[in-house]
Amino acid sequence: MNVAEKIPTRDEIQALARELAQRFAERAARHDADGSFPFENYEDIRQSGYPKLTVPVAYGGWGAGMLDAVMAQEILGMGDGSTALAITMHVQTVGAAAAGEKWDPQVFERLCRDIVERATLVNSCATEPELGSPSRGGRPNTKARRDGSDWLINGRKNFASMSPTLDYFIVPALIEEEDAIARFLVPRQPEVHIEETWDSLGMRSTGSHDIVLNDARVPDDMLISRMSGGSRPDPSVIKLNAWFTLTVSACYLGVAGAAHQTALKFAHDRVPTALGKPIATLESIQRRLGEAEMALQVARSVLYRAAEMYDAKEDSEAAINEAVLIAKLTATNNAIKIVDDAMRVAGGASMTHSLPLERYYRDVRAGLFHPPADDSAIPLLGRVALGKITISKSENET
Numbered sequence: 001m002n003v004a005e006k007i008p009t010r011d012e013i014q015a016l017a018r019e020l021a022q023r024f025a026e027r028a029a030r031h032d033a034d035g036s037f038p039f040e041n042y043e044d045i046r047q048s049g050y051p052k053l054t055v056p057v058a059y060g061g062w063g064a065g066m067l068d069a070v071m072a073q074e075i076l077g078m079g080d081g082s083t084a085l086a087i088t089m090h091v092q093t094v095g096a097a098a099a100g101e102k103w104d105p106q107v108f109e110r111l112c113r114d115i116v117e118r119a120t121l122v123n124s125c126a127t128e129p130e131l132g133s134p135s136r137g138g139r140p141n142t143k144a145r146r147d148g149s150d151w152l153i154n155g156r157k158n159f160a161s162m163s164p165t166l167d168y169f170i171v172p173a174l175i176e177e178e179d180a181i182a183r184f185l186v187p188r189q190p191e192v193h194i195e196e197t198w199d200s201l202g203m204r205s206t207g208s209h210d211i212v213l214n215d216a217r218v219p220d221d222m223l224i225s226r227m228s229g230g231s232r233p234d235p236s237v238i239k240l241n242a243w244f245t246l247t248v249s250a251c252y253l254g255v256a257g258a259a260h261q262t263a264l265k266f267a268h269d270r271v272p273t274a275l276g277k278p279i280a281t282l283e284s285i286q287r288r289l290g291e292a293e294m295a296l297q298v299a300r301s302v303l304y305r306a307a308e309m310y311d312a313k314e315d316s317e318a319a320i321n322e323a324v325l326i327a328k329l330t331a332t333n334n335a336i337k338i339v340d341d342a343m344r345v346a347g348g349a350s351m352t353h354s355l356p357l358e359r360y361y362r363d364v365r366a367g368l369f370h371p372p373a374d375d376s377a378i379p380l381l382g383r384v385a386l387g388k389i390t391i392s393k394s395e396n397e398t
Contacts, residue, residue: 007062010071016048017072021079025258028080031205032359035198037164038205041083046119050087054095059112061094066243067307069095070250074300077254078261081363082205084251086162089123093170096243102225107185111168120167122185125157125211139229142213144173144182151223153184153216161208163194169211174229182226184218191216202362240372242310242324246303249331252367253299256335259360260292263342266355270346285345292341299334303327322384325377332367333374339364 008016024041031038045051054069055061064072069091076084094115097103114120131138142155153173160169169186186192195210267280267289279285306327309320339360343350350357368374 007057010068013053013062013064013068013072014075016050017075020044020048020050021076021084024076024080024083025078028082028205029353029356029359031080031082033353035200035204037207038080038083039165041080042087042121042162042165045083045087046121049119051090051115051119051121054091054098055112055115056098059109060116061112063098064095065307065311066095066246067304067311069243070246070303070307073247074250074254074257074303077251078258079254080205081251081255081360082203084254085203085248085366086206086208087121088247088251089161090121092241092243092247093122093124095247096241099243101241102227104224107222107224111185114167118167121162121165122168122170123160123162123166124170124183125160125163126170126172127157127159129156129158140172140174140181142171142173144175144184144218145177147217149220151184151218151220153186153213153218156210156212158197158210159208160194160211161206163209163211164207170224171213171216175226178226179229180226181229183224185222185224186213186216186218187222189216201365202359203366204362240321240324242306242320245324245328245370245372246307246310248370249303249328249367252335252364253296253303253331255360255363256299256338257296259339259342259357259364260289260296262355262357262360263289263292263345266346266349279345288341288345292338295334295337295341299331302330318384322381325372325381328370328372329374329377332364332370335364335367 023044024038027038027041052061053064053072055063057063073084073088073091076087094112097108111122115122126140128140128142131140140155142153142157144151144153153171155173157171160166167188169188169192170183171186172181172183174180175182191214193212193214195212197210198206198208200208267285268278270279271277272279306320306323309315309323339357343357343361346355346357349355352358372380
């Protein structure tokens, strides 16, 4: 497919994702073992045109909606969870901006045209060691100050996925004299230092290092948005970045799907001498695989349905956010169960590097820690459900 000639169809996007996933899978074990960053994967991504996935058609991109992006990211996750998760940050950042996230329109257009022309990569680097997840509110320690017509930014951000190859870093910073938090599109430069801190249990080759900004210079026309420094989210309302939540969830479901395929093949191939036939003939194995298949299909249905609701915009914002939240919880928790079932099918062999199951096991654990986390999301769903009952009772009384 020559992606420069036309906008690819859903089938063509998925075919491209499968081709990329196959290449990533061949390199995944090596990069996982030493925690190295797979630069060659991103060269493949750039050459394929994939960075244009969610760039609006008006700016030369493919204009993919949520469902297309979710499906493609799930396929990439089957090849290599780390690369899928990292490139998701680019896909969702551009997708959310295209869908109406607060951006200066001229800044966004310049970024999009740069992505189309040079296959540049971007990620939002908002998390700080002291701040924790920005989704829970708080003022960043990163500061921005005026210097003529430019801004100088100083601070540290962690979990900056793809940092070894990023072209742009979206950095929230506090403007103290205005008591405002602004987001800046920071170009890669010597004043943005990558401190290689990422040494993790799973998702080992995402390159999610710390970035340290020492008077990083940003022109005034690369200021994305600003908001009051005192703004905090309402803990009683479901308000999500659907692009982040659903595309990230898709990556973990992709990893689980790869584990399930590994277990199915193992069950067909494994013939113990005492049994004299494949373990796939055993009811206990069939039951385990059946439970995994059900968990996979349920999670996929819930995830795709939430993506469809988001694209259609026919339901209320509250209903869409609730569906997105449930999809995240279902996909990430079911992914863990699916991989666990796969390991139980394979037995002791699942603990060795002869199978990729031990890598899948480590990778899917990370899904629990992306916001919204279970500990806050499940009680929130309960409060929303209680609120619906209260409203219903009031309506009946009147």
